[in-house]
Amino acid sequence: MNIIPSLVNKIKKRFNANLLNLHEPSLDKTDYKIVNKSLLEKEISTYGRYNHLFEKKISKYIGSNNVVSIINGTSALHLMMKMLGIGKNDEVLVQSLTYISSINSIIYNNAIPHFIEIDKNNLNVDVEKLDNYLKRITYQKNNLCYNKKTKKKIRYFLSVCINGLSANLLELQKILKKYNIKLIEDAAEGLGCFYNKKHLGLFGEGGVFSFNGNKIISTGGGGALYLKSKNLFKLSTKYATNCKIKKGFETEYFDTGYNYRMPSINASLGISQLSKLEKFIKNKQKIYKIYNEIFNDYDEFEILKPIKNLRSNYWLTNLRIKKLNKIKRNSLIKNFWDKKIFIRQIWKPIHMMNNFKHFPKMKLEVTEKTYYSTFSLPSSEFLINR
């Protein structure tokens, strides 16, 4: 029996909607008011008072003052690695099932991404497999970890929050410590996620957030960078401003920096959006529960659960086809799209693309299987209030 039509009907009925996009921003009059104010004040372009306020509020929310607002998450990733001195003799461990920016930012710094395997239940690193792999392929010299084959240093592991899901970061850190590898985080999708009450992005040496149009809160385009070291944080604010220094009436640049600061008009939107974040998370959690109720009736599917002790932001609800012999992924997508329910297949793993095939990698069987079996479901927070 084809179960898709009944699923489509249930979803549309439960959300009282005829068309469900994957994710749309939630904007209301509080957003229009503050952006309008920034326009009237001509506080629109370079770093200004709205940035200060936004950074103060983000800092308070995540629990660290070392935060700088950046033009987008991709640039924040680039700058984070630059500040940590990641360069051409480094391999950075990272999952292949991620958004391209996690990988590009490593390459921008002339380093090499080294792909690691994931756990199908949380779409993040499989810690046990990682441990066995590192035991086999690395050696230690002067308290540094090296790849036996390439002789490159492995100093950092970039952990990626996927759709609001996370690895057990404490267990991961324990493993990494054995090999003298440090943690950094791509928490672009993780604003509002707390593991053991600590905000994602703050577990390692640095972390990055995105406020792109499709994220849980949006500044149009935008991101933020956290660095654990106060000195590096301060330096990052300079590098994000072209390394500009004022000398009396003169301006000089002490190094090749970047024009990475978030414009003030975007920061103004961030302030109103952030004030609604907890409400957005509550609504998204309700959406997650509704999908659980709907899909619980079908053995063929499973909704992915956040791990214990993770307060997820439920950014996107994740669905897995358990019985790939029964449910064909292309027909699933086509049937949903035909009925205007725009589910999205999880990203194609980066190592499966021509340009990225040559990078070092573990066996990535689960990663590849996950690509064929896992989907994100429409999760705009306003679906709940129709």
Ligand SMILES: Cc1ncc(COP(=O)(O)O)c(C=O)c1O
């Ligand atoms: C996992 C991940 N990393 C990095 C980024 C890059 O963020 P941005 O689009 O703000 O550059 C995104 C989102 O787009 C993302 O989902």
